[in-house]
Amino acid sequence: MARALIENVDIVTLDPHGTVLRDSCLAVEGEKIVGVGQAPPGFIPDERLDGHNHLAMPALFNAHCHAAMTYERGWAEDLPFARWLNEKIWVAESALRDEDVYWGAALAACEMFRGGVAGFNDHYFFMDRVAEVVEQSGMKAALAWCVFGIGDDREIGANLEGTLRFIERWSGRAQGRLRLFLGPHSPYICPPEFLRRIAELAHERSLGIHLHLSESEEQVENSLRANGLSPVAHLDRLGILQAPGGCIAAHCLCVSDEDLELLAQREVTVAHTPITYMKLAMGVPDLSRFARHKVTVAIGTDGPASNGDLDMFAALRQTAILQKHVQRDPQAMPGDAVLRMATQAGARGMGFPGSGVLAEGASADIALVNMDQPHLLPRHDVVANLVHSAKAADVSDLMVNGCWLMRKRELLTLDEEKIKFEAARGASRLVSQNMHRVRQYGA
Numbered sequence: 001m002a003r004a005l006i007e008n009v010d011i012v013t014l015d016p017h018g019t020v021l022r023d024s025c026l027a028v029e030g031e032k033i034v035g036v037g038q039a040p041p042g043f044i045p046d047e048r049l050d051g052h053n054h055l056a057m058p059a060l061f062n063a064h065c066h067a068a069m070t071y072e073r074g075w076a077e078d079l080p081f082a083r084w085l086n087e088k089i090w091v092a093e094s095a096l097r098d099e100d101v102y103w104g105a106a107l108a109a110c111e112m113f114r115g116g117v118a119g120f121n122d123h124y125f126f127m128d129r130v131a132e133v134v135e136q137s138g139m140k141a142a143l144a145w146c147v148f149g150i151g152d153d154r155e156i157g158a159n160l161e162g163t164l165r166f167i168e169r170w171s172g173r174a175q176g177r178l179r180l181f182l183g184p185h186s187p188y189i190c191p192p193e194f195l196r197r198i199a200e201l202a203h204e205r206s207l208g209i210h211l212h213l214s215e216s217e218e219q220v221e222n223s224l225r226a227n228g229l230s231p232v233a234h235l236d237r238l239g240i241l242q243a244p245g246g247c248i249a250a251h252c253l254c255v256s257d258e259d260l261e262l263l264a265q266r267e268v269t270v271a272h273t274p275i276t277y278m279k280l281a282m283g284v285p286d287l288s289r290f291a292r293h294k295v296t297v298a299i300g301t302d303g304p305a306s307n308g309d310l311d312m313f314a315a316l317r318q319t320a321i322l323q324k325h326v327q328r329d330p331q332a333m334p335g336d337a338v339l340r341m342a343t344q345a346g347a348r349g350m351g352f353p354g355s356g357v358l359a360e361g362a363s364a365d366i367a368l369v370n371m372d373q374p375h376l377l378p379r380h381d382v383v384a385n386l387v388h389s390a391k392a393a394d395v396s397d398l399m400v401n402g403c404w405l406m407r408k409r410e411l412l413t414l415d416e417e418k419i420k421f422e423a424a425r426g427a428s429r430l431v432s433q434n435m436h437r438v439r440q441y442g443a
């Protein structure tokens, strides 16, 4: 097994004590970290890396995105949410082909590598092609093929049975770096009997579920009218929140205390995507309520059509700053807490409990940040530097499962030039088709 030793490096471990080490070392053997602060006795590395002027942190986990929506970056700007979705996004997606998803997700992977992201939780279509990107790139991912349940002619690429076959095809592949979830779009589009069927399948096959939940007051009102229950309580009654492989619910912007209690009881991971909330003017939830009810919150970027990028440093910084602003409390959301949300909380929800911490026995998912930059000096408090000053572009190296995916900003597993060319070409084709159409799915 390959052994690597990173020396003279500052380390933000995110261990239970919040240990930060200065000018220290990190030892990796195979897929695991075997020493933090010192190498194990008799450890002879195959590779030594001088970490002078660098900081090692657990690599980031993006808890909710639609990676291939890189194709729609900058395509649906300055619109209200309903028009953004009905007139732009779903119109473009009605012309989507599986190779678009491959190149779009590959472009996303390049961007995520460059921002220190080890794993992403993806919800989209033609997911075999995203799985290929995961297999080839060396990243980790939880993948869900989005289904609507309102007629096979409305599904994109596969109906529910088709997505089950996708899960069967990819189970156990990509050296254990892949998790497979069921992906109903949301309770505001999927009919109750369809959601109940998905919950049954999740229980039969021990699967997790990833969906969108409670994004607006209008959705809550419609759910109360149609089901007599809030969207959260509705999903709970259908068995969705109890999926044995875990439930990841994106957004949860409009939730009552009773809803939060249910989310905590069912150990749902809520994916918080603050930049989308601001860009689409959806409002920003007060996360102190989630903390009071002990709801796990992880951080995502959402798709690049509603955020602009897949930069987890931006998303985590915005989470910290917005919570201080919303709560009118500068003590809200300390740096250590927001880093845990952007790493271990997402990793655990996605089914990678050994990731998101630099500790002996943990998965070797490590981002190195080049701290030799004007905006990262001085270094009184390196956690503060990471949260409030570092940018994605400061990440110099990325290791996932003990393998280097990026060294000194060079991508080692992806042909970035070819990917940029193919993705830009494919994206132009996609948005030039069906531009006159409007595809309406409901509220």
Ligand SMILES: [Zn+2]
Residues within 6 Å of the ligand: 064, 065, 066, 212, 250, 302, 303
């Ligand atoms: Zn989303």
